[in-house]
Amino acid sequence: MFGRLEKVNIGEVHSQAKIIGTIVSVGGAMLMTLIKGPMLQLPWIKSNDGHAFSSAATHQYPIKGAIMITIGCFSWAAFIILQAITLKSYPAELSLTALICLVGTIEGCIVALAMEAGNAAVWSIHLDAKLLAAVYSGVICSGIAYYVQGMVMKTRGPVFVTAFSPLSMVVIAIFSSFILSEILYLGRVIGAIVIVIGLYLVLWGKSKDQTSSNQEIQTEGSNDLKMIPAIDETTKVSNQELVVLDLTSNKVTPTDEYV
Template sequence: MKGLSIRIISSMESKKPYIAMMFIQFVYAGMALFSKAAIGAGMNPFVFVVYRQAFASLALTPFSIFLERKKAPRPSFCLLCKIFFVSLFGITLSLNLYYVALNNTSATVATATTNTIPAITFIIAAFLRMESITLKHYYGVAKVIGTTVCLSGALVVALYNGPAVKMNWKSSSSFHHHQTGHISNDPSPPSNSSPKAVDSVKGALIMLSANTVWSFWLILQGPLIKLYPAKVHLTTLQCWFSCIQSLIVAVIFERNNPSSWKLGWDIHLLSVAYCGIVVTGMTYWLQAWCIERKGPVFIAMFTPLALVITIIFSAFIWKEQLHWGSIAGALLLIGGLYSVLWGKNKEELTNTTTEEDIQNDAKTKEANELELIDAERQLKCFIE
C-alpha cells in the first residue's frame, strides 16, 4: 500500500510541469482575447501598454525586494543604461507594436503569429553567429526547413483569407463590430482592395515586426543576465523602464485626448490588470520553474496550444468568423515550429554526446598515461 502511494505521488509530481504549461497557454490565450476585447471596446493601444506595464511593475516589485534583496548587486550607471535601452527596444517597442497590430487584426491571428518567434530568433542568432547552420546534418536541415515553413505560414496568415468556414450563428455582440481581418462577421472573404483586408494585412505585418523585435530582446537577455544575474530584479527594472518609456510614447500620441486615460470597472481595467499581474507576474514564475525542471524546448513545444484555445474561444464565445486561409497558415506555423524545435533538440543532444565522448576520451587517455607511468615505476624498481 505504501509503495502504491509513493508511485501515485511520484506520478503526480512528474505531471506538474505539463499541468503548469497547459495553464500558461490558457493564460496567454486569455491575454490575446482580453486585450482584443479592450481595444475593440475603444481603449487606446498606447495607453493599454502603459497600464499593463504599471500593473506588472507593481506586481513584481515586492517579489524582487523580498526574494533577491540580499543577493542582488547594485547596478552601475553603465549597466542601468544598457537595461534601459534593452527595455526600450525589446519591451516598449514590441508591446506597442503588438497592441497597434491587435487593433487591426484578430486575437487568433495575433496568437498564430507568435509561433514565428522561435524561427525568427533562430534567423537572427544565425546572422549574429550565435547559432550554427549546417546542412551536413539532418538536424540542420530540419531547422532550415522548419524556419522556411514557419515564415511561409506567417505570410499565409497575413496575406490570404481564403473561403470562410461556415458557422451556424449570427454575431450579436457589439464587440464584433471592432474585429478586422481574418476573423469577421461577413461569411464571404473580404476583397483584397477593401479597407478591412488592407487593415488585416497591415495588422499581421506589424505583428510580425513586433515578434521580430521581441526575438531580438530574447537574444539580448542572455548577455544581460550574465552582467546582472538577479533575474527577478532585472525583470522588474525592465518593467519599470518600459512603463516610463511607454508613458512618454502614449503622452506624445494621446496628448489631445485625456479621456483615453480613464479606467472604469469594465473590460479595460480587467484586461490591463490581467495582462500585467497574471501574464507578466504569475507566468514568469511558472515558466522559470518549468524551464528548470524540463528545459526551454519543453516550454516552446506547448506554444501552439494557445492558438488552439484562442480559436475555440473566439469561435464559440465571440462568435467570430474563421477562414480556411487562417487555418492553413496556422498549420504551417505549427509544423514549422516543431521542425525547428526538433532540429534544435537533436543538435543539443548530439553536441552533449560529443562533449561526453571527448571527456571520456580524455579520461581514458589520462588513465592510460597513469598506468604507463606506474608500469615504468614498477619496471625500474624490478631492475634496481
C-alpha cells in the same frame, strides 16, 4: 545565427529541418493572414455576427497594419536576441525580468504622457475590462512570461522560444471562434495545419541538436578521465627522491633533488 547563439550546419539533417520548419511556419502564418477561402459554417457562429465582422473589416487599414506588424516582429526578434545575450553575462532571470518590466513601465509612461497630453481622463482607473486587460498583460504576459522565457532560453536557446510564436495565431483563431463568434475560413484552418507541421520540424531539429551536444559533452568527459591516471603516474615519478649509493662505505645518502 549571426549572433552565434544558434548552431546551423547545412550538411546535417536536423539543421535542414530547423531551416525548413521555420520557413514553413512563416508560410503558414502568411497563409492564415492573406488567404481566406470559403467560410466554414460552424454551429456556434451566428450569421449576424458574421455581417458585423465583415462590415468592421471594411474600415481596417491592411497596408499600415502590415507595416506596423513587420516593425513589431523585427523589434521582438531584437529583444529576444538581446535577452539571450544578457542572460549569458547576467544569469538571473527574476531580477532581469524585474528590470525589463521597470524600463517598460517608464517608457510606456513617457509615451502616454506625450500622446495623451492634456487628457487626464485616460489616467482614471475603473473596475472594468480595461483594468483586467492591463493587470493580465502586466502580470501574465510580461512578468511571468519573461521569467519563463528566460529560463527556457538559457537551456534551449532563443530559437526554441520563438518557434512557438506562430502557434499563438492558431490558438487565437480557435478561441476567437468560440468566444467572440468570429468567422473561421478554410484558409485559416489550412494555415494552422501548416504552422503545426513547421513547428514539429523545428522542434525535431532542436531535439537532435540537444542530443548531439550531450554526446559531445560525454565524449569530452571520458577523454578527461583517461588523462587523469597518466597525470597521477607522472606526479608519482616526479616526486620520487633520488639517493646516492656509496659503494666504498656501504652507505646510502639521500639527496634533496627531485625528478
